[in-house]
Amino acid sequence: MLYSQVVSVLVMAASAFAAPSSDISKRAQTVYLAGDSTMARASGSQTGWGVYLPYSLSLTVVNKAIGGRSSRSFTREGRFDEIINAVQPNDIVVIEFGHNDGGSLSSSDNGRSVCGGTGSETCTTTYNGVTEIVHTFPWYLTEAGKAIIAKGAKVIMSSQTPNNPWETGSFLYGDGGRFVGYARDVAKALGSNAMYVDHGGYTANYFKGIGKAATDALFPQDHTHTSPAGADAVAKAFVKGLQCGGGGFLKGFVKNATESIPGTCL
Template structure:
């Protein structure tokens, strides 16, 4: 099953374009963030990890994440298009979705994606408008292809975990299907995309600090962290990045791997 899903993702990304050749304007690379509330700036009681990423990088960071969005709604609202229009060669776009992509289209909330790992489609009506809904991998792949066509790079990041101590004991498996899809999309997009298992590195950090300390980082619900928690979640992303060799951000990370809590997975 996993093999067939991966093959379908390869076909989906088969038309991914390599970075265009030619001279690249000398300028500071910019890092763009595309995601949901777990990445976006929020009300202060909770906030997203993207707020703290600039403290770990020597490059400018533009946080385009917005609460309540999924890969589908981020696409439909033209938010990926805004990033695609803005990026220049050698810029880097971090894409992280999954928290809002599940659910059923029978009572369409405008966020749920069509099931499947490839080009499957579903028909729905949202806010009185007929819409063809695609799969999670399709939305990520189309965005990734367009970003790469502009000469930029893509980091596909797995979604952050809900509080893994919520049941009373630590529980974190593979992160769910959207985690696997994000990894497969990054692979299918080729050399201009990499994958960071942000979910696993964040869960590993929570495991290390224990239940009581983790619970304090979730002041409102099991998904959204306090600013202190968001800072740790941001560092978990950097840990995953550095443990993988740094990828497109090699040389631009201020934190040394050893100084970030946790171990390489």
């Protein structure tokens, strides 16, 4: 009797191990972050907002942002490819660039500046002794977005965070600059598997609300990089923009209620 019971248990166990993994457990979505130093982990008196985003989400967040990168250098170094290879269906990738994408493609090319234009325009440059065909900011974001979506994942195009808008002594923030508009337009062109969050607008709105002295305190070294407290505030501004838009692909995974986050819906 005992022998037959043991055999039955072993048979059931073997059947369970042979079953497709989807029959046993469902995989949780993962959120990947692609960006520059304003998003990346740092140390000391400054760090990026991507460090604090996990506190607002119930999903795993993998921060692939790295300082000093642009849409161009992130592509050239294979960092987008790393994310594209890792994502699985229903994962979400937040892409935010712009701080390092400007500049000139000249003899002093820093390897980050993009080609001017909004589409398929190209420029030829020499970087580190190697000839490189440089594309536009929208092209780099679009190519990455299409490849991510082709893997069954979703894309959130996020506008770049602003430099300290109180730097001149009075509050100054317009439309955020050309890279903000490019990110918005790319998200729209990618279709239903992409969405846009005006992170720059929501961050600037928060800084406006707290005033010059409190904002200045969040930029301990320069006008671009925030302190840990500033990074936390900037992360909440992203969540504010997300929640004010209905949550999008992260609806149901955000721990913060819209009204609990400082600032107003734009």
